[in-house]
Amino acid sequence: MPREIVLDELQPGSEPLELEPEVAATLRDSGLVSVVPAHGGAWTILPAGRVGAVQIDDLLVRVKPKGKVGLSRLLFLLGYAADPGFRPEDVAAVEDGDLFAALGESLARHSERALERGPLHGYVQVEEALRTVRGRIRVGDQMTRRPGLLLPLEVAYDDYTVDVAENRILRAAVQLMMHVPRLSDTVRSRLSHLDSKLDNVSSLRYGTQLPAWAGSRLNEHYVPALRLSEIVLKTMSAEAGLGQRMVASFVVNMATVFEDFVATALKEALDPYPGVTEWQYEAFMDEAEPGFRGGERVRMYVDVVHSVRGQPTMIFDAKYKAASTGGTYPNADHYQMLAYCTALEVPRAWLVYAGRGNVRVRRVRNSDVSVAEFPLDLSQEPEALLLRVHELADRAYRSEFAVDAAAGA
Known part of the structure; x- marks a missing residue:
C-alpha cells in the first residue's frame, strides 16, 4: 500500500x-x-x-x-x-x-x-572526417591524425540542424x-x-x-x-x-533559492539608480597588518552591495529563516550587519527576510549604524513580489541619498 x-x-x-x-x-x-x-x-x-x-x-x-x-x-x-x-x-x-x-x-x-x-533549427559547427571537401579543411588535424594521407579529410562546416x-x-x-x-x-x-x-x-x-x-x-x-x-x-x-x-x-x-532571487531582483530594481550593484561582494573586516598575508585576514561576503563611484553605499543581506513567536529575528544577524556597516563605512544595512511583517529599523546604540528589517512575503503573486523588491530599492536609495537628492533639486 x-x-x-x-x-x-x-x-x-x-x-x-x-x-x-x-x-x-x-x-x-x-x-x-x-x-x-x-x-x-x-x-x-x-x-x-x-x-x-x-x-x-x-x-x-x-x-x-x-x-x-x-x-x-x-x-x-x-x-x-x-x-x-x-x-x-x-x-x-x-x-x-x-x-x-x-x-x-x-x-x-x-x-x-x-x-x-x-522544433527550433539553427547552425551548429560540425567537425568530422569526410571523403569530400565541405566547409574548410582543418590542416593541423589532417597532418596530425593522417600524415601523408589525402583521404579522408578533416573538415569543419556549419550545419543547419535541429540538434x-x-x-x-x-x-x-x-x-x-x-x-x-x-x-x-x-x-x-x-x-x-x-x-x-x-x-x-x-x-x-x-x-x-x-x-x-x-x-x-x-x-x-x-x-x-x-x-x-x-x-x-x-x-x-x-x-x-x-x-x-x-x-x-x-x-x-x-x-539558496531565496538569496539568488533577492540578488537578481535587487540588481534589476537598482539598475535605474546611479552606481553599480554587485552580488557576493568581497570585503575584509580587519585592517591589513604588516608582515601578514591577505589570506589571514577576516573575509566577508555581502549578499548585495550597491556602490557609487567605487564607494559602497547600500548593503543588503538575504536571510531565509523564521521569526520567533514575537516577530523578532536572531541577534546574530544584526551583529553581522553591524560588522558589514563598520567595515564598509555604510550607515545602514537592510536585512531581507522571507516572511510577513512590517519594516522595522533598529538604531545601534552609541553608533551611527542602523539595521533595517525588511520582510518579503513569498506567498505573494510574482508581480506583487517584484513590486515589493522595487519598494525595497527605492526605500534604500531614499534613505541613503535623500540629502544629495535634495541638494541637486
Missing part, C-alpha cells in the same frame, strides 16, 4: 517510522531530510533545510516550504534567479498536492507551447520526466509525443554540464520551457537506488 509522509519545512520532528535500512539510506542520501535511528529499529525523519519530494518505490516523502509557497511560486523563484529568467506570466504551474504530477504537467504544457511551430542546445535541453528534461513515477497516463503520453518530435536531437547524458544558450528573437517562444527544463535537470533525478529500488527526487535548498 502506498505511503505518504508530509512534513513542514520548519517542523521540529515527526513520529518514528519503520523503514527498511536500504530505504532509510536512500532517503538520507537524497538530501531532502535527515534520517536518524530511533528505538525498536524505527527511524525518525526530520526536515534538513530543503524542500521537495522523494519517491522510493511506494513511499513518498514531501517537505513543504514555509509560508504557503506553492509550486508556481517556487518555480518563479527558481527561474527568476537566472538573469532573470521566468517572468510572472511564465509560471502558471499546476498546483497539485503531488509535486511530481504537477511538474510533469507543467513541463508538458510549456514544451507543447515551445514546439507548436515545430541545437535548446532542443537538447528540452529533450533531456522530457526524457528524465518520463521516468518519474506518479505521472498520469495522459501526461506520460504527452511527454512521449514531445520526445518523438525531437527524435533527431541528440540526448544529453545525465549529470553532464548543460549546453549554453542565449535568449534571442528566434528562441523567445522557447524560453519558459527552457527555464523549466533547466530547473528539472538541475534539481530532479529518476534512477535506480540501493537494491535497484526506483527512486525519484526533486530537492531544492530554499535558502
Whole structure:
C-alpha cells in the first residue's frame, strides 16, 4: 500500500517510522531530510533545510516550504534567479498536492507551447572526417591524425540542424520526466509525443554540464520551457537506488533559492539608480597588518552591495529563516550587519527576510549604524513580489541619498 509522509519545512520532528535500512539510506542520501535511528529499529525523519519530494518505490516523502509557497511560486523563484529568467506570466504551474504530477504537467504544457511551430533549427559547427571537401579543411588535424594521407579529410562546416542546445535541453528534461513515477497516463503520453518530435536531437547524458544558450528573437517562444527544463535537470533525478529500488527526487535548498532571487531582483530594481550593484561582494573586516598575508585576514561576503563611484553605499543581506513567536529575528544577524556597516563605512544595512511583517529599523546604540528589517512575503503573486523588491530599492536609495537628492533639486 502506498505511503505518504508530509512534513513542514520548519517542523521540529515527526513520529518514528519503520523503514527498511536500504530505504532509510536512500532517503538520507537524497538530501531532502535527515534520517536518524530511533528505538525498536524505527527511524525518525526530520526536515534538513530543503524542500521537495522523494519517491522510493511506494513511499513518498514531501517537505513543504514555509509560508504557503506553492509550486508556481517556487518555480518563479527558481527561474527568476537566472538573469532573470521566468517572468510572472511564465509560471502558471499546476498546483497539485503531488509535486511530481504537477511538474510533469507543467513541463508538458510549456514544451507543447515551445514546439507548436515545430522544433527550433539553427547552425551548429560540425567537425568530422569526410571523403569530400565541405566547409574548410582543418590542416593541423589532417597532418596530425593522417600524415601523408589525402583521404579522408578533416573538415569543419556549419550545419543547419535541429540538434541545437535548446532542443537538447528540452529533450533531456522530457526524457528524465518520463521516468518519474506518479505521472498520469495522459501526461506520460504527452511527454512521449514531445520526445518523438525531437527524435533527431541528440540526448544529453545525465549529470553532464548543460549546453549554453542565449535568449534571442528566434528562441523567445522557447524560453519558459527552457527555464523549466533547466530547473528539472538541475534539481530532479529518476534512477535506480540501493537494491535497484526506483527512486525519484526533486530537492531544492530554499535558502539558496531565496538569496539568488533577492540578488537578481535587487540588481534589476537598482539598475535605474546611479552606481553599480554587485552580488557576493568581497570585503575584509580587519585592517591589513604588516608582515601578514591577505589570506589571514577576516573575509566577508555581502549578499548585495550597491556602490557609487567605487564607494559602497547600500548593503543588503538575504536571510531565509523564521521569526520567533514575537516577530523578532536572531541577534546574530544584526551583529553581522553591524560588522558589514563598520567595515564598509555604510550607515545602514537592510536585512531581507522571507516572511510577513512590517519594516522595522533598529538604531545601534552609541553608533551611527542602523539595521533595517525588511520582510518579503513569498506567498505573494510574482508581480506583487517584484513590486515589493522595487519598494525595497527605492526605500534604500531614499534613505541613503535623500540629502544629495535634495541638494541637486
